[in-house]
Amino acid sequence: MDWGRNYLLVDPEHFRIDYRINPYMDPTQQPDLARARAQWQSLIEAIDAAGGSVEVLDQSPDCPDMVYAMNLAQVWTRAGQRHALLSHMRYPQRRLETPAVAEWLTEHGYQLHWIGTPELADTTQLDTDGSPAPHFESGDAFWWRDELIIGHGPRSQAAAVDRVGAITGVPTVGIAITHPAMFHLDLSFCPLTETAALVCPGAFDPADADALLARVPDPITLGVDEALDFAANCIVVGDTVLGPRLDDRLIKELDSRGLRHVALDLSEFQLSGGSARCLSNPLDITFS
Helix, strand or coil, rough: CCCCCEEEEEECCCCCCCCCCCCCCCCCCCCCHHHHHHHHHHHHHHHHHHHCEEEEEECCCCCCCCCHHHHHHEEEEECEEEEECCCEEEHHCCCCCCHHHHHHHHHHEECCCCCCCEECCCCCCCCCCCCEEEEECCHHHEECCCEEEECCCCCCCHHHHHHHHHHHCEEEEEEECEEEEEHHHHEEEEEEECCEEECCCHHEEEHHHHHHHHCEEEEEECHHHHHCCCCCCEEEEEEEEEEEEHHHHHHHHHHHCCCEEEEECCCHHHCCCCCCHHHHHHHHCCCC
């Protein structure tokens, strides 16, 4: 693919599980921070070894989930101008992450966009009529084959799909996520090449699963159990797929498409519902 070589990661200094907002999270099972840092560093080293690069954002002490950088903003470049659409998180526990990343993005020359108005103290965004703006979390959006594929249901709302298209100026396709443990699209869908993608049909409304598969010329389908083991939560750097250990079937599927797989132990982050894709936000997407 023509993107996926430059990523933003968030330092996991304050990573912890303070609450339960997805089926993986249990505040009685805290991550080992030393192991988490070693695993996070291994992801950076693997990206570098595959020919990519990483920029690092400090984690705010009051944002334990901020380490999942993919959820912070949808980032793109058009005509040399950098843009970022800030997420409007469904859960209030995560909304303080938005102003934290907004500061970094502004410092790095990004023009900021919002689903609604960003001015409220609790970072709840409103529409111009004072009603709540629809939720949008960037872990639900993938730029692929000249479209933004946007999952909605558990986190992002269907009303955000067209609005994201209007802000970015690109076609959007909404896909209804129905499985509660695949709360972001990046847990059930992963573009691999210009034609191939990992897809878990069991994560979606059946009609939308068919619609998504129809858009993928060369799908590799995942069972629900495989997706719940984070098989789709990978990143692709050139011809290298970085993510959790995969079974022999999936490794053979990747190999047949000229892709090699590098298995990473990111188990400390999986305790809170994320793996390689959740931890990394691509900065090199270009819209024409």
